[in-house]
Amino acid sequence: MKTHRLLVAAGLIGAIGLGAVVTRASWLGSSERAPGPAKARSVSVEVARAERRTVPVEVDAIGTVTPVASVALKSRLETTIVAVHFEDGAPVREGDLLFTLDARQLDAQIAQAEGSLARDQAQLAGAERDLRRYSDLVAKGATTQVNLDNAKTQVDVLQATIQADQSALDNLRVQKSFTVIRAPISGRISAAAVKVGNFVRPADVAPLATINQIAPVYVAFAIPQRTLGELRDAMDAGASRVVATIPGTQRSETGKVAMVENTVDATTGMITVRGIMDNTAETLWPGTLVSSKLIVRTEHAVVVPSVAIQRSQTGSFVFVIKDNVARVQPVTVLRTAQGLSVVETGLAGDEQVVVDGQLLLLEGTRVEVRPRRAGA
Structure with missing residues (x-):
């Protein structure tokens, strides 16, 4: 039994030693076949070029189209x-x-007034003849002064009556014009x-x-009070413009600022501005809500597509491509409009900035520029 146990133990020890030798050889072979350091992988990105150009300084708002004049027609007669x-x-x-x-009733009243006027005119003619007759008789001493005075009074009364008749007739004619x-x-x-x-x-x-007057037409909207100073300067220089666009369409009208409200709303800090549009094609309809754009002025600045702007805890930045290597470039963004961002500092213009693929980039990552997609 002892001899048997020794043989079993020796066999186990030999098997373990053989396995160790085989494993070591395998490790050595693997290390000999292992490749060198992995080659750095390039990230495929889309780029756009930063441009220095003239851009408008504008304020977007929701506006309402209102008529310049609106007249409600009513009858002035029963x-x-x-x-x-x-x-x-x-x-x-x-x-x-x-x-x-x-107008038949008024026509009858006018005819009646004309008849009264003609009657009183005839009576006045008779009174004037009596006045002349009494004047001659008084001059000859054939009648008293009282008769002459009464004749003068009658002429004055009839002249006043005719004046009243004429006024009544004019009033009826005005009524008929209604x-x-x-x-x-x-x-x-x-x-x-x-x-x-x-x-x-x-x-x-x-x-x-x-009746609503549509051409021209007003567009009223509200802007922040901080823009008021620049707007007034632009109005003095004649440089302000207003563009009103119907949402969901490309139809728009361009005009100028016609009026700025004289009070800022203390609850909202907004002030109402009214633009006037020629609207000869009747593009804008009273009561329509439109996208209003107030262009205060234009300036020369560097712009990049807004999708190129990235944000971190330290601020905004873009990835700039130099020699097919991505570099982090901090920037200061003034404003964003129509898919473009105006960059105040950080870019001089003509740089290539990444607009797609930023999630795979770090400082120093090698990139491969691919053509931009149609419509991008």
Whole structure:
């Protein structure tokens, strides 16, 4: 038994030694076949060039289109509509005939007033003849002074009566002019609230129709109070502009600042600005919400695509490519607009900055520039 155990132990020891030899040889072989240090990998990136060019200093806001003038048409008489001379929503020009009202009652009153005037004029002519006759008789001593004075009084009374008759007639003619309603301004008219045959009166709350002047048109919006000083300087120099764009479309109108409100809203720190647009094509419609852009001035500065700007705890930076190596370049960004960032410090212009692939970059990473995608 002892001999058997010794043989088993010797076999185990031999097996362990053989395994150690084989393992060491394997390790040595692997070390001989191991390659050298791994070659540094290049990161594929897209780049754009920093440009020094003229850029506008602008303020974006949401604006509302309002008409320059709006007129609600109402009847000044209690009468009936006999004709409507426009189509609902049609453009109208100043002086165009819009409504005709029933004028028959006024025509009768005018005829009556004209008759009263003619009667009093005839009586005045007779009184003037009596005055001349009494004057001759008094000169001859054939009548008393009292008769002459009475004749003069009668002439004065009839002259005053004629003046009152003429005033009443003029008033009736003015009243008749109200039976013809014309457009006081040019613009777009609303749908007629009443049609032929309807009875209208001055006390009616709803207007017959409303005319809004659309060309030109106002765009009102609010800007921060910190911009007020620059805006006033730009207005004095005639350099301010306003661009109003309908959201979701490329349709826009350009105009100038027409008015700045005289008070800043203390609760919001905003001030209302009103721009005026020619709007000859009627692009802007009253009541529409538009994207307003106030261009205060233009300046020469370095711009880069906004996607190139990266941010860290120490501030903003961009990756600049030099000799196919990425370098971290701290920058100071003044503002961002329309996908471009205006850089105040850090770039001189004409540098290549990374716009895609920044997540794989570090200081000194080698890069491979690939063409930019269409539309980027």
